[in-house]
Amino acid sequence: MKARGCSVFCPARHGVLKMVSKLCMNCFSSYRPGNDGGRCPICGWDNNKQQPQGVLKYQTELTSRYIIGRVRSLNGEGITYCALDSSTQKLVELREFFPRAIARREQSGAVAPSSEHSRTFQQYMEDFLELSKNVSRLRELSVVESVLDIFQENGTVYTVYKDPDTISLNRYVADSGGRLSWNETSRLFTPVITALSLINSLGVSHLALSPETLRINRDSNMVITGFHINPVHRAGGVLDLDLYPGCAAIEQYSAKATCGEVSDVYALGACMLFCLTGQLPDDAPRRLRDQRLMISKEIIRTVPPFAVTAIANSLQIKQAVRTGSFETFRTELSSAPALVDEVEETDAIRRLPPVSRDLPRHRYGLPPIVWLIGSCLISLVVLAIVASNWMGDQGMSFHDLGQIFGENKNEEPIQAPNMVNQRFDVWQNRTESGEFSFKLKISSQVFNDTVAEGSIVEQTPASGETMRPDGTINVVVSKGSATRTLPDFQGASFAELQAKLTENGFEPKKEEQFSSEVELGYVIGYKDYKAGDTLDYATMVVVLVSAGPEEN
Template identity: 25%
Template sequence: MEPQKILCPYCRAELTEGAASCPHCRRSFAGRNPAGALPVGTLLAGRYTVGEMLSIDGEGILYRGVENRGRFRVTIKEYLPITLSAERGSDCQLRAKPGSEVLLKTTRMDFADLYRSIQRITPATGLEAVLDVVEANNTVYAVLENPGGVPLDQWLDKQRRTITPEEACAMLQPVFNGVAAMHQVGLVHRGICPENIRVLDNGRARLTGYATIGLRTAGSGLHGQLYEGYSAPEQYSAVEFEGRYTDVYSLSAVLYRMVCGQSPVPAAQRMVTDSNPKARTVNPAVPPYVSEALALGLQLDPARRIQTVPQLSRALSSPSAAEEEARTVHAAGRRKAREKKQKPALTLTAILTGILVLLAVLTLLTLWSLLGRSQPPADQTAPSESTSAPSVVTVNYVPNFVGMSYSQIQNNREYTGIYLFYVTEEYSDSAPAGTVLTQDPAPGTAITEGENSTIRLVISKGPQMVEMPNTIGFTQEGAIRELESRGLVPSCFMVVNDGSYASGCVVACSVEPGTMVEAGSTIVVYIAADRDVQITTTPDTVPDPGGALTEEDIDTSGVDTD
């Protein structure tokens, strides 16, 4: 097989896979990344070229990268948990430490599921888009857009002033919307902080830094990554439940930092002695209702905290809305306090009742024993003709079929000899085709012989696959409608138009027409801009590789069409 073409991750000139350096920008690839990381110039999925390592955390490595077809920059997150992974060899394959094989496999699945779920809801306002999820080298890679901009913490340092609540809320509104979209599909970010929020050139903020629950929870088995002052108190213990209110705490902490000029006292320290001052105490210019809303969002007890992002947004909007949210939160806190007071009394009552029942049972057993000894012995020589043999009742307990292959069930006479199976099928993104998704009755249900022994099973059909349509030449609106009608998610990027294309129409897509793809997949759509559109970032000069899109076509400013 001939080597594939790749792009230099520095200048984006075309090279041959395996090249040790770039003859155009004269940069060598050898030794750019540390041992254990992917070498610069590695090709992933025949489409992405890996660049230099940007950062590493307990979950994996973040690289710069290039998308070879569209010739634009991306970032690539590799799942490589340092506490579970063995040293990686020259073949780049990830291997588990002895004894960590199962945990590595399950956490790797969690990583893939997280990024595939985010891929389905991005591009969304305020969220860094997930463009692709790739399985290779015995691990998983998430390909992310390169949103540009600067981290919020650096942006705030340059301001040298506190931000007014109105400015802060306007800047973070896209992030609020994005986090609310995550919550609607059951995802919690758990890492909202100034470091993971980027301020773009247009003043809008965008949230980055996705991670699995293990990375953002202490004691999970991964090398945790918590953000002092921004991580919620429930994240400091693996036994505490986390929910939407966890992100509410972090968002409130970010707003607190913006309007006060300092971050809140870390939650671990506050749980010992809560000395965090209200925002108005730090900055008297903060309106009282904003200070109260932030205090409600930063409550240590989740039950006494604002519960959702829309509620936090409303509380920050006006004094009346803040007062209403305060009444709601305080009422929930009082209700929990009453339940807590009643719980010991109920527990004591239950204990006393149990003791009385036990004494009654022991008394009955003692009387039964005494009465049995006072009866004359029965005739041992001949049983009574009127005495009938006791009947034997067979009880079967329904096994747990969920997660099993239906072929295993069909070929097991132990199951087919006892139960009848009624089977229906559903599409599933998480279970392979033929796997049992649900069952009725539930596992452990007792079924007496002679009763209805039909088990209803729902079997996975695997992910729903759809055919990629040919949208070349469509208007942007027409392409979006066509892709969405097939269950695909369009992610539109503008490309500079030298007059070769019709403005506002599709010039290329990330997936070839006729390809079968999973429903819900994100399709990158390249839209030709007007001829007079100015590029905000000057692209590097790259030789024309002869393809439909050249380096000069791509607007490398990273501005998408949302």
């Protein structure tokens, strides 16, 4: 579509309002400023609030059709506005591609890339356009937000979505008493899992599933929203990072790891856990130290063991052992009927079906002892699964159970190799690839000034000691020095500095300031420190980021 310059919408020219009324920038109803003081009597929005710096002005008109209202949300990819479709007089949600870290807003309202990022801007804009087209192809799926229109204007791309007459999953769970039953959780998520399987088969990964992007409509059904280009949801790029704590998989914190369907499975598993317990898991980097999912026995008793196991497997930190696809996840979650009776308020052991003392003499031609052994084995399997989940450790798969009940081979002992001062991830890859049969387990992580971060400080058994070939070596891993040096920020965008700070063990926090000297999205400096300062590990560092020049 040919790009056009934007204009300011004139209510009188469009015949929408009388001169004595104004248009609410949230719901687009008319209100009388003299009587209402700027607050809309319909939705309660305070129309005296100003738009954020650098966004389109109120009542800007795009493609002679869409009237811009307030900003609903913004992230490293762009800005989402409330808008009015003047051709239908219906509310819509309009998404503008505007990556502020690599682009600026011109006086005309156009979006222009910075000179050093013009190629990246063009590539990401094409990705945004392609993503919008892919989502628009899913309009037949009622669980996916509907794309109504896609157009190019102001040097960028806009996507128009149907107005989401929904509430967030966060709000829905809170309004339901802080938790949902397994039956309700299963009802909400089953069609979403099917849709996400289809979406990922088309090469589209969401990477931002959360209790905010999963929303509930008036029919009490779940809708998937919040589609963005992938670079904004993984570390290491030039765009401002946007990760939802507790839902982002560990690979999204890395610039090198592969993200995709397996990352979406993690996020959806986290959202299901949130529904059942009212809490998300800890952030993925913290779970590297302790992977356990702390689920109370009270909640465990209300959820089928197969469902707890499936969710635990979807929330494995390591990709190699995590549930890898939504098809597999759906299969694990449907190991029993989705709707189950309320579980008795007793221990899981007492809930196991008792073995009858009056054994049948023969059944289907089998002697009684066979039925006795079979019943015991089934009971042990159920106990193993329930115990695994009660302990909050990693989920137990049927492969794990096979190892429990497998043959106990008398294999020759081996000598533990020397791992001290070597990278833990290297040894982890060697064990996971099958080069060694033993397992690695991090017993603790400690600060150490002599052993590099991520390397092994000590191991048990020690190097040269004998062990079973399929045994476990417990290792202590170095977190590096307890103090770190703040990196230089000159000429860096916030996304670039954020990646450096996170890699060095700091917790960066963004704070915007108006600046006529530093380009929009680039770093002005540190708020309380200066480059080269030595700070403790995990110190929160406030980064001052330019919001561009202040409008007069």
